[in-house]
Amino acid sequence: MIAKFKGTYGSGMEPLTYAGQNYMVVDRSLIPEILQVLRNEEQFDYCVDITAVHYPKREKQFDVVWVLYSFARNQRIRVTTQILDGESLPSSVPIWPTANWLEREVYDMFGIKFDGHPDLKRILLPDGWKGHPLRKDYDILQQDNEWVQINLGIESGQ
């Protein structure tokens, strides 16, 4: 499968292995197609997880990671892409409905937008909250003081 992908997409994807686990780093532009192909042709029918990692020092600040599993092959694969701050990604809700909450969480925690998501809003933090806490520039003690004061009626949540 990897060899076939490499043949089709050439330099757009790079297959890697770490600690016995396969993953591929894919160009942002190939993401919609590769996810669709993985689901429809390669039987990766279970989207385990979608998450992101923030690298503020890099030009393309975010890694977005899809963890996929195929029941038929009993295999797991990770797809990683790098995007700029503010760049959006296509939603994979049409491919895997489970992506709905997972993408909402990525949006909530990192501020990454997914185009075509049916209901992209915060999921763990309250709707009016400012900031995305899993970004590296968001300090661990930081919080939206204004929100806390208005909605909880206390000076600070610390």
Place this chain on the structure above:
Amino acid sequence: MTDPHTLSHLDLETPEKPFLDANELVINMGPQHPATHGVLRVILRLDGEKVLGLECVIGYLHRGVEKIGEHRTYTMFNPYVDRMDYVAAVSNGLGYCETVEKLLNVEAPPRAQYVRVILTELNRIASHQLWLGTHALDIGAITPLFYTFRDREEILKIYEKYCGARLTTHAFRIGGLQYETYAGFEKDVKNFLDFFRPKIDEYEELLTTNRIWLERTKNVGKISGEDCIALGVTGPVLRASGVKWDLRKAQPYANYKNFDFDIPTGQNGDTYDRYLVRMVEMRQSVRIIEQAVSALPEGPIIAKVPKVMKPAVGEVYHSIEAPKGELGYFIVSDGSTQPYRVRVRPPSFVNLQALDLMCRGQLVADVIAVIGTLDIVLGEVDR
């Protein structure tokens, strides 16, 4: 400025029709509601008593566990994972320790693996007992709660004797175990198994053929295997819908490949089948513990791990079959003593997403049954 006493910031849609034209009614359940097993808020859209759809509002217990992970060393973060699914703390610890072990490229010695399996399976039983007691209580049967809590106590006593804690045990260490088993550990476990085997029959006697139980659970909250896979639902819920998939068999971790056990499945994917699947799972856990405790090898309990852990740069995803489904950890290391990123893939969070689908067309009272049967722990949903 928002008035703190209204819920306007939560963006509740008001139906456009006048209130008394109750064709479609939006009502709120929770976040403080005895049957939501924590602080879960459900907004129900109803036609009379029939559920047209619902939306879950979560996050009330959000503590930023993943953020904390980035600011603690690998060892320091270990106890935090116990606080996610606090009724199955041992499983959380197992998943975390094994993921870091993969990053460090070490493996726990055989004795540690066996003790891990014993404690984790005991925890699966304890988690299922707590689920059964509270689920039955929600539906209106009080007795199972007393039975299951009485028996769960015996498991907690073993934990207490082993590591001093009963609930958030922090039983495992990266690389193996911190404590050797106490004198009489094996005897205690064996005694528990002998004590517990007839208790499962006792639970089943109360419920399996109980007419009220059947009425309240049969054909309630049905979900097909395909829908489960599409929604990423795992664990007993997936198996009750006829998909024979368990990570302990599919991608064995710890040393589960050495043990003989079956994976129960259901056919209908309804609340009753999920009940039956979990009952069989408890029996299978007893089988696994029995094999593990009688073959417990001697030897070291912890592998050679550095005091200051600095895994090489890299990223690893590893998951285990927690009592509620697939519990995964995705850890990115930048070569320092602290993880660069810890992502937890909680089974409860993903499974809860299926609540909407499972409740459509059901009655309000069934929503309670379905929340119970999904076996969610809000500490894990919100992290």
